[in-house]
Amino acid sequence: MSTVLYPGSFDPFHLGHLDVVEQATALFGEVVVAVMHNPDKPSGVLSTDQRVSLISASCSHLPNVSVRSFPGLAVDAALSVNALCIVKGLRTSGDFEVEQQMAHTNFAVAGVRSVYVPCQPRFSFVSSRFIRDIAAHGGDVSSMVPSAVSDALASLFSPRSK
Numbered sequence: 001m002s003t004v005l006y007p008g009s010f011d012p013f014h015l016g017h018l019d020v021v022e023q024a025t026a027l028f029g030e031v032v033v034a035v036m037h038n039p040d041k042p043s044g045v046l047s048t049d050q051r052v053s054l055i056s057a058s059c060s061h062l063p064n065v066s067v068r069s070f071p072g073l074a075v076d077a078a079l080s081v082n083a084l085c086i087v088k089g090l091r092t093s094g095d096f097e098v099e100q101q102m103a104h105t106n107f108a109v110a111g112v113r114s115v116y117v118p119c120q121p122r123f124s125f126v127s128s129r130f131i132r133d134i135a136a137h138g139g140d141v142s143s144m145v146p147s148a149v150s151d152a153l154a155s156l157f158s159p160r161s162k
């Protein structure tokens, strides 16, 4: 059984992310979900503490999963928990381009390897950016996020009456 680090901004955590966590725990054993800062995504809807608590609630059925926030670099977070590797989910070839550059950089600076997990095709369109946008306009995102996240977004933004 190995420990792996699954870093992301998770604003918010969605069903595609949950699928990656479930696959990673089945493959490796222990998964540390790391809530981290993405400098390309400065404006979020959920605080770091809210993200940690919503991911914890969404993964409560998975005994070998822990959720923490980390400052700084993903490689330092991975080394601090003795992770075998960083795990990332892939939806599309566009994700691959971005992830491949990050994976090579993380290996070059710290020798930390990355393993990609393909998300299930039924989640391949799900994106935190679109979920934020739809929720902020009162739309229904409950088919794309765990129930804890759906409830939190509904209390943050007034849902439109159906």
Ligand code: PNS
Binding pocket: 007, 008, 009, 010, 036, 037, 038, 039, 041, 072, 073, 074, 075, 101, 102, 103, 105, 106
């Ligand atoms: O869910 P995201 O936004 O695609 O996750 C990106 C994230 C947070 C994993 C990435 O921005 C990251 O690793 N941030 C920590 C800072 C870092 O390690 N930067 C160097 C990346 S090569």
